[in-house]
Amino acid sequence: MNSKGESVIEVVDLVRRFGDRAVINDISFSIHRGETLVIMGGSGCGKSTLLRHIIGSMKPTSGSVKVFGEEITTMNERDIANVRKRFGMLFQSGALLASLTVGENVALPLLQHTDKSIDEIEEIIEQKLKMVGLSGFENLKPAEISGGMKKRVGLARALALDPELLFSDEPTSGLDPIMTAVVDQLTLKLTHGSHMTAVVVTHDMTSAFRIATRMIMLGHGDIIAQGTPDEIRTSSNPEVQQFINGEADGPIPLNLSQDEHEHHRHVKPRPFFAARNRFHHKTQ
Amino acid sequence: MKNYLQLNINLLYWVLVAPFTGRFFKISPIFRQMVFIGVRATPMVALTAFSIGVTLAMQAAHSLQQLGAEIYVPDLVMVTLLREMGPVLIAVIVIGRSGSAVAAELGTMKVSEEIEALEVMAINPVEYLVVPRFLAMLVMLPALTILGNYVGVFGGWAVCRFALNFNTAGYVLRALQSADTWDLYSGMIKSVVFAWIVITIACNAGLHVEGGAEGVGQATTASVVQALLAMLVMNAVLTGIFFFGA
Numbered sequence: 316m317n318s319k320g321e322s323v324i325e326v327v328d329l330v331r332r333f334g335d336r337a338v339i340n341d342i343s344f345s346i347h348r349g350e351t352l353v354i355m356g357g358s359g360c361g362k363s364t365l366l367r368h369i370i371g372s373m374k375p376t377s378g379s380v381k382v383f384g385e386e387i388t389t390m391n392e393r394d395i396a397n398v399r400k401r402f403g404m405l406f407q408s409g410a411l412l413a414s415l416t417v418g419e420n421v422a423l424p425l426l427q428h429t430d431k432s433i434d435e436i437e438e439i440i441e442q443k444l445k446m447v448g449l450s451g452f453e454n455l456k457p458a459e460i461s462g463g464m465k466k467r468v469g470l471a472r473a474l475a476l477d478p479e480l481l482f483s484d485e486p487t488s489g490l491d492p493i494m495t496a497v498v499d500q501l502t503l504k505l506t507h508g509s510h511m512t513a514v515v516v517t518h519d520m521t522s523a524f525r526i527a528t529r530m531i532m533l534g535h536g537d538i539i540a541q542g543t544p545d546e547i548r549t550s551s552n553p554e555v556q557q558f559i560n561g562e563a564d565g566p567i568p569l570n571l572s573q574d575e576h577e578h579h580r581h582v583k584p585r586p587f588f589a590a591r592n593r594f595h596h597k598t599q
Numbered sequence: 600m601k602n603y604l605q606l607n608i609n610l611l612y613w614v615l616v617a618p619f620t621g622r623f624f625k626i627s628p629i630f631r632q633m634v635f636i637g638v639r640a641t642p643m644v645a646l647t648a649f650s651i652g653v654t655l656a657m658q659a660a661h662s663l664q665q666l667g668a669e670i671y672v673p674d675l676v677m678v679t680l681l682r683e684m685g686p687v688l689i690a691v692i693v694i695g696r697s698g699s700a701v702a703a704e705l706g707t708m709k710v711s712e713e714i715e716a717l718e719v720m721a722i723n724p725v726e727y728l729v730v731p732r733f734l735a736m737l738v739m740l741p742a743l744t745i746l747g748n749y750v751g752v753f754g755g756w757a758v759c760r761f762a763l764n765f766n767t768a769g770y771v772l773r774a775l776q777s778a779d780t781w782d783l784y785s786g787m788i789k790s791v792v793f794a795w796i797v798i799t800i801a802c803n804a805g806l807h808v809e810g811g812a813e814g815v816g817q818a819t820t821a822s823v824v825q826a827l828l829a830m831l832v833m834n835a836v837l838t839g840i841f842f843f844g845a
Contacts (some may be wrong), residue, residue, distance in 0.1 A: 404719045406716055412708070531731065
């Protein structure tokens with residue numbers, strides 16, 4: 316395929332610091348058209364932060380991120396919006412608009428960004444919901460469907476504009492094994508059939524090895540390993556082996572210390588636990 | 600404060616500038632918000648306004664009777680309602696009912712990643728969420744104030760007719776004579792300004808919620824308190840400008 320050589324995303328020397336701590340520490344990689352890149356890594360390793368830099372919602376401390384050949388880190392809001400019209404994103408929670416029905420959620424990007432007629436839009440909604448196995452659910456509210464269904468509606472919405480690039484944040488968590496396979500096959504079909512490029516953040520190793528053409532493993536803000544699924548599977552790096560085999564013992568520490576985890580920076584030691592510890596000491 | 604000013608500038612862009620660059624705001628969401636902010640608030644507004652009208656008339660009667668001047672009760676009810684009580688108390692109702700609801704709704708959307716999802720879909724949250732609520736509020740608060748004025752005057756009439764033995768025609772004539780159109784217009788200007796304050800404070804509080812359900816609660820409370828304070832201070836300022844300025 317001659318279009319394979321074109322990079323859709325190019326990340327060069329990306330650094331992001333919160334205070335003096337680097338959450339992303341000098342990361343470089345690129346993704347070519349038609350590829351499926353799986354980003355793996357333990358909780359708090361900077362996966363979501365990396366994704367947010369690629370979609371332009373966070374600005375890096377230094378480095379460059381090019382999406383479709385355009386530098387997204389220095390763009391203004393309007394140009395970022397124009398880039399965003401070319402990609403779809405599936406959020407971890409689905410992030411459906413609770414006030415709209417399932418059908419209206421899928422229709423939202425079409426209504427906002429295209430001049431399609433209502434009939435055409437209805438046809439697209441039906442087609443996209445069928446792709447994720449949710450035909451006939453158009454008129455339900457997000458509150459009336461399960462978490463896994465919400466995620467699939469989120470996928471249908473992300474695909475509504477037939478994006479060139481799809482970002483998925485944990486697309487299969489909360490889905491049963493059969494639906495996981497359906498979603499994986501959908502991703503494969505889209506990347507092979509319609510030259511879509513996919514970036515998937517996941518913990519689900521079965522799914523990751525099924526869809527990936529390339530994998531990146533992050534840890535402490537660095538790329539620990541990258542390569543094809545086979546290269547990752549046979550990697551000699553103990554951290555990679557621990558992660559893909561899901562072992563409790565290994566080089567990856569069980570608990571991140573407080574200053575390592577960005578979301579827990581402001582959490583103070585809780586008096587409740589302190590009191591309980593004291594209580595335990597007394598009784599012993 | 601910086602966020603608040605930024606929101607106002609954004610809002611002005613989407614309402615005044617964007618329509619001329621081919622991005623006209625959608626009409627149907629505005630009507631949906633008008634129903635929610637305005638139409639569904641009418642029973643509460645009517646009840647409040649009626650009580651105020653009755654209270655004003657009773658208090659006026661009490662004071663004026665001592666001077667033998669009950670004839671001026673309609674004047675007092677009318678002018679107080681149009682200039683002050685109407686715009687202020689209807690705004691209080693709308694802050695408590697719709698302002699808090701808007702802050703909580705947008706705040707919940709913020710914490711459940713819906714706002715971020717909109718941004719990633721290249722949909723501007725100000726254009727999509729704030730503009731319809733803003734325009735709906737700008738239309739509906741003055742409309743509710745007019746309704747409130749009518750119902751309040753009706754409450755005043757009830758007291759005059761049944762307790763002070765006014766006849767209906769006398770009450771209406773007296774009321775109409777006492778008030779001039781500026782009394783009505785000044786009240787309308789006030790309620791437009793209040794509408795702006797209430798909805799921008801509510802939207803700003805909602806869009807900048809941090810930290811889950813607790814954050815939504817705090818933002819909602821803060822939006823009500825801030826909107827009340829800002830509205831009452833602005834009322835004093837506008838009364839000063841309108842009636843003591845020149």
